[in-house]
Amino acid sequence: MLRFWAMMGGAALLVAPIAAAASETPMAAPAQKQRLIVLSDIEADPDDTQSFTRLLLYASEIDLEGLIATTSVHMKTAIHPDSIRRILHAYGKVQPNLALHETGYPGADRLLALVRDGQPGYGMAMVGAGKDTAGSRLIIAALERTDPRPLWVTAWGGVNTLAQALYTIREMRSPAEAKRLITKLRVYTISDQDDSGAWIRRTFPDVFFIVSPGGYGAGTWTGINTLIDGADNTTISNTWLREHIQQGHGPLGAVYPDVAYGMEGDTPSWLSLIPNGLSVPDHPDWGGWGGRYEYYTPPIATVDPSGFSNVPIEPETRPIWTNAIDSYMPWQQREYGRAQTPSDRQIKDFRAGIWRWRDDFQNDFAARMMWTTEPFAHANHPPAVKLSTPERITVKSGQRFVLSAIDSTDPDGDSLSFQWFHYAEVGHWRTVIPNGIAANIHTVDFTAPKVTEPREAHFIVRVSDKGSPPLTRYARVIVTITP
Template sequence: MVGMLSAPAVMATASGPKARLVVLTDIENEPDDAQSLVRLLLYANELDIEALVATTSTHMRNEVHPDSLRRIIAAYGQVQPNLLLHAPGYPSAESLLALVHAGQPAYGMAATGPGKDSEGVLRIIAALDRADPRPLWVSVWGGANTLAQALMTLKATRSPAELSRLLTKMRVYAISDQDDAGAWIRRTFPDLFYIVSPGGYGAATWGGMFVAVDGLDNSTISTKWIAHNIQQGRGPLGAEYPDVAYGMEGDTPAFLGLIPTGLSDPDRPDWGGWGGRYELYVPALEAMDPKGFNGNVPVEAETRPIWTNAVDTVTPYTDSPHGRAITPGPRSYSHFQATIWRWRDAFQNDFAARIAWTTQPPEKANHPPVAGLDHADRLTVTAGTLFQLSAKGSSDPDGDSLSYHWFHYPEVGSWKQPIPAKGAENIDRVTFRAPMVTKSETAHFIAAVTDKGTPSLTRYRRVIVTIEPKR
């Protein structure tokens, strides 16, 4: 018997307000910041970008380059009219240029203190002061001293209650600690929401953007793929995407999870998504690769819980030439970087499709499907019973055929043992059996809905199932 207890079976859709975003970037330190900016601008219709601040870092200690931000935005301005043919909401280049500012012009905490508020500092404070109930995400691609100065100024000029209210609005996602300001911020403001992989870069989740994984097809991060799909013959914005020097787009995870795909909830880093998965705890110093390369930034023991590395165990699926369209591959992987690379083909294809939007008319480009459910996204079932999950409410704006993949995400939710599908997992409606439990448990299930356009694009729905023990 298939059964479930839930809200009325109405079509559930993934929607919500745009995320507010401030970017701090040490652009021109090396090419990856420019790469990340090109990608970010292609999703400028999905996010409310409120500041783009050029900063220093341990890798570029005495320069800031707002001019490079302006150059890439100018290229975006050439293609913005064509982007609007594909989706509404792309801001003008002029409005984005007004958001470009310089941060602290020197390295680390030595560049902070009374009277050292830069344009970038003032922009962060103004964004926090804005009467907007949405969280303010600060995406730190380089050093964090501009953010540190903003917090220092707020602490000196606001009441404790007002400071606490403003800090509650802020979310920080830093790509490691690229100066000594990040550790200072976390020590000084212990309640601040902070995502980071501190320490050596070998212990960084963001490496999942570009690491070549043994045994997998890594073609979507290859130089050949990048040249063909992003750089060459892809218009003026694609031409601004530089070759990889050290690692492809190491900064991109700091905003990737804010893109509304139906997979992630930005306020729940432990739920996972394109930007990785993180758990809230105090990491051990030895787990941070403290002697590994990080540009000589001191590595300190953390003094409070932070959102940091979490491990996913992933068995990648492969396409089958005959029979069931997808089957589990021969190998499983357990790693913190897998929380990013497990989604990599999907977000790389999405990037390639968006670059095509800059030059192609809508009828010659692909657009993402709309993943839908024909039931609620929160269900309650009884232990031992069968229940169905259905993505039959999905559609595609281009009329493309759709493929489906339902799976349990065992690292998320209280029930950690895998719950396999009863039969094929690659159809729109899939049956699972609730495990036997002795107390109320939760399990997260993901529907990945992929079109058959070129490149194929994926959107998701998450269903959280509460499993109650038998009475």
């Protein structure tokens, strides 16, 4: 109880006694985790080191299966696996403290054993017979492992080590076996940082592939660090990073380098693998911390073809998961007896699918960095969202329906805030369905619009605690509306 009062800043709130029941044992790691192999051109830009620092704080929630040093168009003749090991050594110093907060953090030795050299040179010139590397062999071994889950490979630089793995699979396995392995792949590349991403898409038209091809000006990933005009950009400022990540937060925070070009341009490739109740990785069109993507063949005119890229930009040959436009109205904070509501200002942009969650995932990062040095009682932990209604319901046109997250809890006993909304870009009903009453309460009612054939609408509840920093988790309800 004392801890609870301290976390509330001693504010004179009337608190239900349930707060005293707050747990101080580590939270349980999620039962189902995504598998991830990272390809990184670490040292081409300090931001790969930033992305690794953040990723290791989620090593309890994502099964890391390979950390591979690669080249890219920005660093064509060198790879730096030792730079990955350096971050892992810093992680090793804080892993015991992280384990006070959540189960499932692997020891540094286990992660050090996953570091590999990828292709030592640039692009497709380094792919072919006799060019297997430790990195490409690790990818094949991971695909061949008996595991029903998909395997994510995210490229933070060039992707030719994956191209080599696919080349070898095509040459050395039967067509049926190759198809079986390739079906397990989920690829996300941060733009095209060598010429092998386009080759993979052309040569293996069935590979699940998320990318913003073309110039970096078309990159959805830029939503992580682009300044939003007229909005509050505090959580990506250098001051915020210094205060919440870099300084005074132990050895892992200390390895987080200053921003040189842009903060963590590679992070969106894996951010949606964090199980936060919002992201469903196999549905990039449903949206998540890493952005929202739709499946189509982007015309070359839409991919910033004359923008900065350094890799030849060619027309796409088949559908891929790529840029999708979100409309987002930032919620305004209103003091003195007024409910939080969306502002009048609408941001409609292909990067908004990342922007809209940015404060949430930045605060999550800051809280986990505190986990590296603080005991459980001195740090914040995210709420556990619990729906009181099913995850899928069917209603008729004109029917009123109620969605509730009233039974949500917080491991620290924190007070919770709620936001319910219809995610209008997702599903088959694109007109915003307003809520009947205030949206910032745990139980909200909506009225189904009139449809002429069955339509699906997605509703999200965003649940934030009032800890420091405030942490947010979500739940999604898919409503099928019938005539």
